[in-house]
Amino acid sequence: MSDTPSGENGIGIEPDAVAEDARVARTRADVSRAALEVLTGEGWEAVTHAHVARVAGYSKTTLYTHWPSRSDLLTMALEAIGDMPHHDLVGDVRTDLIGELRMLRDAIATQRLDRVLMAMAQWGATVAEIGRVRRRIVDDGEKHTRQMLGAVIQGPELEAAVSMLSGSVVCPTLMYGTLPDDATIEAAVDILLRGIGR
Numbered sequence: 568m569s570d571t572p573s574g575e576n577g578i579g580i581e582p583d584a585v586a587e588d589a590r591v592a593r594t595r596a597d598v599s600r601a602a603l604e605v606l607t608g609e610g611w612e613a614v615t616h617a618h619v620a621r622v623a624g625y626s627k628t629t630l631y632t633h634w635p636s637r638s639d640l641l642t643m644a645l646e647a648i649g650d651m652p653h654h655d656l657v658g659d660v661r662t663d664l665i666g667e668l669r670m671l672r673d674a675i676a677t678q679r680l681d682r683v684l685m686a687m688a689q690w691g692a693t694v695a696e697i698g699r700v701r702r703r704i705v706d707d708g709e710k711h712t713r714q715m716l717g718a719v720i721q722g723p724e725l726e727a728a729v730s731m732l733s734g735s736v737v738c739p740t741l742m743y744g745t746l747p748d749d750a751t752i753e754a755a756v757d758i759l760l761r762g763i764g765r
Contacts, residue, residue, distance in 0.1 A: 591633075595643070597623045598630060602644035607679035611686035614640050638694045641686055645700040648683065651708040660715055660765060661756055664732065667712050668752045671736045681740050688741075709733060720763055728759055 601623035605613050619640055620627045634640055652674050654666030674680050683704075691701035709729050716728050735755035739745050747755075 594625065594629065594633070598625065598634070598640075599643045599647040602640045603647040606641070606644040606686060607682050610682050611641060611689060614644060614686075616640065638690060638697060641690055642694075642696045642700055645683065645687065645697065645704065648678075648704060651704065653711050656711065656715075661760060663715055664712060664756045664760075665749075665753055668732060668736055668747075668756065669749070671708065671733070672746050672752065675736065675740055676746055684737060684741060716763075719765060724763070728763065731759055732756065 598619060602614055602619050605619055605622055614637065616627050616630045616634075616637070620630045623630075630640070634643065652670050654663060654670045656663045656666075675684075687697065687701040687704070690697040692698065712732055713725065713729055717725055720728060732755060735752065736747055739747055739751075
């Protein structure tokens with residue numbers, strides 16, 4: 568019996584190919600982390616092949632070979648974000664909505680998601696792949712809010728409510744460079760809940 572790994576088609580995979588795949592995976596992980604570090608640390612304007620290569624410890628040629636466009640690097644940075652942090656739900660709608668908005672605010676502050684949001688807004692509308700990653704990040708970020716509110720409202724009302732709550736954190740961040748305090752977050756949730764009769 569051979570020690571050579573088998574592919575899906577039953578044909579043996581050469582050990583050199585396995586080593587090559589491992590190197591490619593390691594390079595991709597290193598470059599993704601570096602691109603995210605540059606994006607969150609310096610903003611999307613700094614996500615260039617030369618700068619990301621320097622931070623990742625690879626040559627520009629390697630980056631251009633595997634990720635020829637700047638949008639490829641931004642897509643990798645966004646994909647490296649992973650899942651959004653969420654509040655541990657306790658079953659009280661008001662408490663849970665406030666907790667979700669605080670988690671979003673804290674993630675913006677600690678993970679510099681304001682720069683991520685700006686890159687997604689700038690590039691997501693014109694680059695399909697970045698738009699796809701943006702949709703995944705937004706869907707993940709809104710899932711608990713959407714689930715809680717979806718139990719009592721649907722359709723356009725649900726879409727408006729989710730946008731209003733997210734906007735209470737995102738708008739001041741992007742428009743004014745400030746994060747809402749707890750009182751503002753609580754007021755946003757209370758106004759919304761009164762509006763839907765909760």
